[in-house]
Amino acid sequence: MGRPASMRDVASLAGVSVGTVSNVLNAPDRVSGPTRERVRAAIDQLGWTRNESARQLRAGQSQTIGIVVMDIGNPYFADVCLGAEDTLYAEGYSVYIGNSDQQEGREELLLRHFEQYRVRGVILAPIGDDECARGLRRRGIPVVMIDRSHDNDFCQIGLDDIAGGRLAVSHLLQLGHRRLAIVGGPSALAQVRDRRVGAATALRQAAADATLLSISTPTLTAAPGVAVAGQIAAMAPHERPTAVFACNDLLAIGLLQGFVAAGLRVPEDLALIGYDDIAFAAAAAVPLSSVRQPRREIGARAAALLLAEMAAAADNRPHRHESVLLAPELVPRQSTAPVR
């Protein structure tokens, strides 16, 4: 084992100087064919791998991007990372993914590490406040934010949740439903607020005769959905909504469970639509209609924004932060299928 082979080892084995070895790697056409071959053979023989720390130190900058997400176990963020990686690899960057696991301390730690490694830029789906991110940028490292509603101090990318809410409710209205309900919370979440706004807008624009019952839940998870379903099932049939929009799929799945338990059929007695289009929506007991987020594209666009900001910084050009909102997409399935 010992220490790994260095460029000097390669050079002396090939009988050339280290400068020539470096040229074989970085400017191969400055080196004659035979020399090149000898150097390559020496590299293979020693199993030499470039020391990226030394290269970076000398070159003054890295070819690395850091991504910090708040929950890598959420397929949403996993796909966002994949989309970003595709774009960044294609441009010759390495990508480091850090998982803050929804802990502010960890987000800070990761950002600090990234800075110590002199990453060229950072993509951040933040959990904490902006302070660390501002610090990074002040010290010359561009940061692009994901799902950070409204904040024109950073480039950012997210999904248009107002449009998404509108999409879901328009779908229900088009199917002929007039007594609707929207279920979701907490309203501290910008996503929830925006989806509600979109739902209300659709109602106002499309159907003066329709009503929208609003029910709040403490979290966007399955458990409160079950409880709310019980409440809805207990309503008198002629008052009960005929269609329910859940602010995310987990909640919708809880509702589905609750309706089945209460003896209500979906979609015969009640139509149900969720949000996110998680993989499980299609595999639910009744395949769930949903609103899809273009997750990989979010990652790809985040990468593009970062690349643009990095390029501007490199050329010392001024840069204007940009906010991109992507359009959601309706995915109708059996849970809102027209009956008969």
Added chain:
Amino acid sequence: MGRPASMRDVASLAGVSVGTVSNVLNAPDRVSGPTRERVRAAIDQLGWTRNESARQLRAGQSQTIGIVVMDIGNPYFADVCLGAEDTLYAEGYSVYIGNSDQQEGREELLLRHFEQYRVRGVILAPIGDDECARGLRRRGIPVVMIDRSHDNDFCQIGLDDIAGGRLAVSHLLQLGHRRLAIVGGPSALAQVRDRRVGAATALRQAAADATLLSISTPTLTAAPGVAVAGQIAAMAPHERPTAVFACNDLLAIGLLQGFVAAGLRVPEDLALIGYDDIAFAAAAAVPLSSVRQPRREIGARAAALLLAEMAAAADNRPHRHESVLLAPELVPRQSTAPVR
């Protein structure tokens, strides 16, 4: 912006030498109180962050571990990473996560990058063959494998799938079922083979009068489950199994969907148990019994194995590769609840 502040900038601002600045960071008690304070103030004022490349280059080694998983979007691997990170952070290491996304080329690329950054060790949930991993180790970087069934050339950690299969089937037998079925595939997957072996063992040991119908599927996903459920539902009631063990939860969820569609009730007409205990198992239309893998612990143990191998290498002690098999755990829910 410009280039980031260097230690020399700090030193001249504080009126000391760079060596003293370094000592403030690495051996603070060799520096007098007032000097220490002056240096710290200068660091804060300049917003200086250590250049990790330079530190590594000089120190000769990094404090970094690389993890490569085959699918970071799978909550299983996300949790494994979290478990490993907890252990590694506690020991003062930074952790880089790479996602090979089930592409061999990407696995290779990530491993190469990690080597260039001179990580101290690697944890790998492999998709491809061993070759890259062997290369890394040959060049002095220890590698621990995850879920790599049987291969004593590496330290490795996984779950005892034979015990898991036994656990699932014993549970069904204890509930009084005598006509069982096991559904899963492809048998190229070691996990599937082992779970089948465990199931057969449980049957042989516990119940001479029980039968086990074996049905193979092309993948461990929901779609083939739906189809198999149709086949099972089509059997004559006195021949049909009364309990089904699906080799993973996605498959079980497909089966559940298929049974409901065919008019069979779970657990009244058929008991059903899956494997993995994904978050969704608890939220399925009928909450699904399953076999739980201690995912975070798998990560933590992988980290521990790696730390041990690294320590041995550092002290030039010999090292024996170790294979750890963790015990799975039964999670009974409604889908196998006794009826009346």
Added chain:
DNA sequence: CTGAAAGCGCTTACAG
């Protein structure tokens, strides 16, 4: 307790 100096493994002008 503090400073001056060597050197980690590379890249990059600059000579020849």
Added chain:
DNA sequence: CTGAAAGCGCTTACAG
């Protein structure tokens, strides 16, 4: 086309 030399930002003995 090739080599000798400087230097990136640190750490680490070694003097004083």
